[in-house]
Amino acid sequence: MRVVIVGAGIGGISSALLLKKRGFEVVVVEKNDTPGGRARYFQQGEFKFDMGPSWYLMPEVFQDFFSSLGEEGHPVIKVEPKVRIDQGKLGEKGESITFYKDERGEELQRYLEDTKFMYELSKKFIRKEMTVLDFLDRDILSNVSRFPIFETLDRFNSRYFKEEIMMKSMGFSSVFLGGSPYKIPAIYAMINYSIFAQGVYYPEGGFEGYVKRLYNLARRMGVEFKFNSPVNKVKVEDKKVVAVYSGEERIEGDVFLFNMDYHYADNLLPEPTVEWSERKLAPSSILAFLGVKGEVNLPHHTVIVNGDWRDHFSSIEERRLPSIENMSYYVSYRRATDDKLMGQDLVILIPVAPGLRKESSLVDAALKDLTVKSESKFEVKYMRTYGPEDFSQDYNAYLGTSFGLAHTLDQTGPFRMPMRNKRFRNLFYVGQYTQPGIGVPMVTLSAMIVSKKISESF
Ligand SMILES: Cc1cc2nc3c(=O)[nH]c(=O)nc-3n(C[C@H](O)[C@H](O)[C@H](O)COP(=O)(O)OP(=O)(O)OC[C@H]3O[C@@H](n4cnc5c(N)ncnc54)[C@H](O)[C@@H]3O)c2cc1C
Secondary structure (H helix, E strand, O other), X not given: OEEEEEOOEHHHHHHHHHHHHOOOEEEEEOOOOOOEXXXXXXXXXXEEEEOOOOOEOOHHHHHHHHHHOOOOOOOEEEOOOOEEEXXXXXXXXXXXXXXXXXXXXXXXXXXXXXXXXXXXXXXXXXXXXXXXXXXXXXXXXXXXXXXXXXXXXXXXXXXXXXXXXXXXXXXXXXXXXXXXXXXXXXXXXXXXXXXXXXXXXXXXXXXXXHHHHHHHXXXXXXXXXXXXXXXXXXXXXXXXXXXEXXXXXXXEOOEEEEOOOHXXXXXXXXXXXXXXXXXXXXXEEEEEEEEEEEEOOXXXXXXXXXXXXXXXXXXXXXXXXXXXXXXXXXXXXXXXXXXXXXXXXXXXXXXXXXXXXXXXXHHHHHXXXXXXXXXXXXXXXXXXXXXXXXXXXXXXXXXXXXXXXXXXXXXXXXXXXXXXXXXXXXXXXXXXXXXXXXXHHHHHHHHHHHHHHHHHHO
């Protein structure tokens, strides 16, 4: 039985490994010349940049994934401090809080005890493709106040924290789930449990190292890869997909698993599976990859909130660029954790609405602001900016979204994209558009769910 996987993102390669282990013949067809998708890296002289993820959370998911392959887990380093949050005015030093090891105030302690319950209960649901009936689960119904589905993250957090900076510290992770604390359901506070209680990790070699580990293992196990092979046609016959085409090349299989952008894939079918106009996309981002030399006074992860952050979130909904004075951003400085890196690479991420174009004035302002707030003195030796148009071009991302589909309540669990096509029953999907959702651990879980589904059906 031959499975054709389209896309060598984390979702595609993880599924390839699991399906190969279950005895399928597997070929992975990828548009780009390297594996990893949004988790790729690039090198420029002494500087090396992970182009996507930088937070390695929910370590037990990776442990389970590797043990199901009969492999040792990927080595990790614990990141300390976990994160620093700054708030204030653009271009001025403001207030800042840094979260170290086990330092927890009383409020945070109480918050983490309650979010632990959410985290533990959610494990029951994120390891399978949920159906609407799962919302009637006895554990959910008997714990509605402790597993709040209908409350927003912001409202839930305000039960615990009064200080603005703590509200921001417990709200920023919503961006990684493609939303805002005012829109995503409170159950996603479980991510805060993962960050502030379980801790933040860094995979050895960065995400470059993690992707290489997956890829090398897949090659060793006999998975075939075809790079530089954008799929641009899907051949269906008699309610089945029979082949995909990359240009003139026809690639046949018994089962097809699409890891490529869901919207792009949908448009290759005779008719789309999803009503896209009703779907809420996660933000895109403007990224700056900076190779610097000098003094950088930053921990690995820093979140900077300037002015009114509600206005930044509104700009994403209203599909306009954020105003410079209300611009919040995230900075990754992995040299703070990884002393094996040759260069000092900094990545700035400014969340913006999908469909926009990159704007250098935002990057320039963020860079100046960062040097003031962190009191750093460095010279920029290399800079590359990357934006929505690059996400579209490189990954066929719908309107250049960075993260796929937002985690609003109506796009959570069973309301995300189906993992199996209703019409073409040998066509499956994996990745951040499907369940359980966005982020490397979630996408790894989606690979675990879908490969089980495929092996149970074929
Ligand atoms: C800037 C950024 C920061 C992030 N930070 C974090 C973080 O800190 N922690 C975390 O856990 N997650 C983070 N994420 C999210 C995480 O990286 C993604 O959720 C995850 O990598 C998505 O994997 P995927 O397999 O679903 O999709 P993708 O990585 O998009 O893979 C899809 C693959 O399909 C290929 N493809 C597309 N069209 C075709 C075609 N026609 N033919 C062949 N191949 C095609 C693409 O080239 C790509 O390789 C971040 C993402 C971004 C962009």
